[in-house]
Amino acid sequence: MKLTRDQVKHVARLADLPLTDEEEEKYSQTISKILDYVEQLNQVDTSDVEPTFNVTGQNNVFREDTTDACLSQEEVLSNAPKKKNDMFETKGVFEKE
Amino acid sequence: MTSLSLGGYMSNQKYEPVIGLEMHVELNTKSKMFCRCSADYFGREPNTHTCPICLGLPGALPYINKVAIEDCIKIGLALNCTVSEKSLFERKNYFYPDLPKGYQISQYRWPLCVNGWIEVDDGDGNKRKIRINRVHQEEDTGKLTHSGGVTLIDFNRSGVPLVEIVTEPDFHDVDTVRNYAKKLQRLFRYLGVSNADMERGDMRLEANVSVRPVGQKELPGYRVELKNINSFRFMVAAIEYEIKRQIKELEEGWTLKQETRGWDEDKKSTYLQRSKEEAHDYRYFPEPDLPEIRMKSDEIGKIRKSLPELSWDKQNRFIEEYGVKKSDAEILTELTELAEFFEVTVEHGKKHGVDAKAVANYIVNKKPNISVVLPTQIIEELKGKKVGVIENMGELGELADEVISENPAMVGVYKKGKVTVIQVLIGAIMRKTGGKVNPNKIREILKEKLR
Numbered sequence: 001m002k003l004t005r006d007q008v009k010h011v012a013r014l015a016d017l018p019l020t021d022e023e024e025e026k027y028s029q030t031i032s033k034i035l036d037y038v039e040q041l042n043q044v045d046t047s048d049v050e051p052t053f054n055v056t057g058q059n060n061v062f063r064e065d066t067t068d069a070c071l072s073q074e075e076v077l078s079n080a081p082k083k084k085n086d087m088f089e090t091k092g093v094f095e096k097e
Numbered sequence: 098m099t100s101l102s103l104g105g106y107m108s109n110q111k112y113e114p115v116i117g118l119e120m121h122v123e124l125n126t127k128s129k130m131f132c133r134c135s136a137d138y139f140g141r142e143p144n145t146h147t148c149p150i151c152l153g154l155p156g157a158l159p160y161i162n163k164v165a166i167e168d169c170i171k172i173g174l175a176l177n178c179t180v181s182e183k184s185l186f187e188r189k190n191y192f193y194p195d196l197p198k199g200y201q202i203s204q205y206r207w208p209l210c211v212n213g214w215i216e217v218d219d220g221d222g223n224k225r226k227i228r229i230n231r232v233h234q235e236e237d238t239g240k241l242t243h244s245g246g247v248t249l250i251d252f253n254r255s256g257v258p259l260v261e262i263v264t265e266p267d268f269h270d271v272d273t274v275r276n277y278a279k280k281l282q283r284l285f286r287y288l289g290v291s292n293a294d295m296e297r298g299d300m301r302l303e304a305n306v307s308v309r310p311v312g313q314k315e316l317p318g319y320r321v322e323l324k325n326i327n328s329f330r331f332m333v334a335a336i337e338y339e340i341k342r343q344i345k346e347l348e349e350g351w352t353l354k355q356e357t358r359g360w361d362e363d364k365k366s367t368y369l370q371r372s373k374e375e376a377h378d379y380r381y382f383p384e385p386d387l388p389e390i391r392m393k394s395d396e397i398g399k400i401r402k403s404l405p406e407l408s409w410d411k412q413n414r415f416i417e418e419y420g421v422k423k424s425d426a427e428i429l430t431e432l433t434e435l436a437e438f439f440e441v442t443v444e445h446g447k448k449h450g451v452d453a454k455a456v457a458n459y460i461v462n463k464k465p466n467i468s469v470v471l472p473t474q475i476i477e478e479l480k481g482k483k484v485g486v487i488e489n490m491g492e493l494g495e496l497a498d499e500v501i502s503e504n505p506a507m508v509g510v511y512k513k514g515k516v517t518v519i520q521v522l523i524g525a526i527m528r529k530t531g532g533k534v535n536p537n538k539i540r541e542i543l544k545e546k547l548r
C-alpha cells in the first residue's frame with residue numbers, strides 16, 4: 001500500500017511533526033513498507049470475529065466517588081521546562097482550535 | 098445584545114434557521130472522572146488538584162468514577178433517552194496545551210445514552226419537540242490563560258467529569274435555544290448532578306447554525322459551527338448574528354460553506370476560525386485502558402427510580418393541582434427548595450382556609466427570604482388580608498368609643514397628662530379585632546376623641 005506525499009503531510013500535521021521535503025519523501029516510502037507488512041494480517045479471515053478492544057474480558061470496572069491526596073504543586077511543576085505564576089508556561093496559543 | 102436587527106431579512110419570512118446544539122455540563126462529583134483528585138477545583142491554587150492520571154504521565158491508568166456514570170445516565174433518562182446496553186470510551190486525539198495526554202477520553206460510537214427528546218417552549222409559548230441525539234460521558238481539559246505572548250496552563254480542571262448533550266438540528270429560533278438552555282440548567286440542579294453555573298463555565302454551549310428557504314425539508318448542505326464562546330449571552334448574540342449574516346449572503350447570491358466561527362464581542366460579529374479544509378481528524382479509537390460498560394435493565398431501573406420529580410413535571414403538577422398560573426409555576430419551581438417551601442405553605446394554608454393561588458401570588462410577588470420566613474408567618478399574614486384590615490372610619494370610631502367607655506381609669510390617667518397609657522387602649526382594640534387595625538391610624542382617632 002503506497003502512501004502519497006499528501007497523506008504523509010496530513011499524518012505529520014496530525015502528529016504535530018514538522019517534516020522537511022526530503023523527510024516527506026523518505027517517510028512516504030518507509031511508512032508504506034510498514035503498512036505492507038501489517039497488511040499481511042488481512043490474509044486471516046476475521047469476518048466472524050467480533051473486534052477486540054480490550055483483552056481483560058472484564059466490564060463495569062468502577063470505583064467509588066472518593067478523593068485521595070493529590071501531588072504537591074511543587075512536585076507537579078518540578079519537571080516543567082518553563083513555569084510562571086505556579087502554572088506551566090508554553091508558547092502562546094490564542095485561538096482554540 | 099447586538100444592535101443588528103434582522104430587518105427585512107426576517108420579516109419577509111423567506112428563510113428558516115436550522116440550529117443544533119452541543120452542550121457540555123461539568124458534573125459536581127467529589128472526585129474526577131478517572132482519578133481520585135478532588136473535582137472541586139474552582140478558585141483553587143493552580144496545579145494543586147492533579148495526579149499522574151490527570152496529568153497524563155506515562156504509565157498512569159484511568160479508573161472510572163461510578164457516580165459520574167450514574168449522573169450521566171440520570172441526565173439521559175430525564176431526557177427520555179435509551180441507555181445503551183453496551184457503552185465504550187474512546188480516545189479523541191488532538192494536540193492542544195490544555196490536553197496533557199494528547200487525547201481526550203470521550204465517547205463516540207458507543208455513547209451511554211441515545212435517542213431522547215425534550216419539549217421546549219418557543220418564543221410564542223408553543224411547545225417544540227427537540228430530539229436528543231446522544232448524552233455521553235467525557236473528561237474536561239486543563240485551563241489556559243493567555244498573557245504577555247505566552248500561554249499558562251493550570252491542570253486542576255483536567256479530568257473533571259463532563260457530560261455532552263447533543264441535539265438534532267431541531268431549533269428554528271433563538272428563543273427556543275434560550276429556553277432549552279434554561280430548562281437543562283434547571284434539570285441539572287434538580288438532579289443535583291451539576292451546579293450548572295453558566296458564568297463559572299459549568300455549562301458550555303456550541304451551536305451549529307444554517308438557514309434554508311422556508312418550506313424546504315432537507316437540511317442545508319453546510320453548517321456553521323459557533324465554538325469557544327464562553328458566555329451564554331454571547332452565544333445567543335452570535336446565533337442571532339449568524340442567522341442574519343447567512344440570510345444576507347444567500348440573498349446576495351453567495352454559497353455558504355462549512356466553517357467554524359467565533360464571536361467578537363467588541364465588533365458584535367462572528368469571525369472565521371477554521372474552514373472545512375482544515376477540519377479536524379480526531380482518529381477516534383476505543384480506549385484500551387478501560388473495559389466496556391454493560392448496563393442491565395434492573396440497574397437502569399434503579400437509577401430511574403432514584404430520579405426526583407423533574408422540574409417540568411413539578412411545574413405541570415403545580416398548574417393542575419393548585420391552579421397556579423404557568424408563569425408563577427415556572428418561578429416557583431426554579432429551585433427545589435422554593436418549590437418545597439411553596440408546598441409546605443400551601444399545606445399549612447389549607448388548615449386556615451388560605452388557598453394555593455394566594456400563596457403562589459405572595460411568594461412570587463413578595464419574594465420572601467425562605468431561609469428566614471416561616472410558612473406559618475405567610476399564612477398568618479394572608480389570613481389577615483383575607484378577613485381584611487379594618488379601614489372604615491366609622492367602624493374604627495366605634496371601636497375607639499367602646500374601649501374608652503370600657504376603660505374609664507385609663508382615660509383618667511391619660512387626661513392627667515400621662516399620654517403613654519394610650520398604648521393600653523390601642524392594645525385593647527388590637528385584642529378585640531385580632532390585630533386587624535392599623536395602630537397608627539387608631540392612635541390618631543383615640544387622641545382626637547380624648548381631647
Ligand SMILES: [Zn+2]
Pocket residue numbers: 129132133134146147148149150151152256
Ligand atoms: Zn488526578
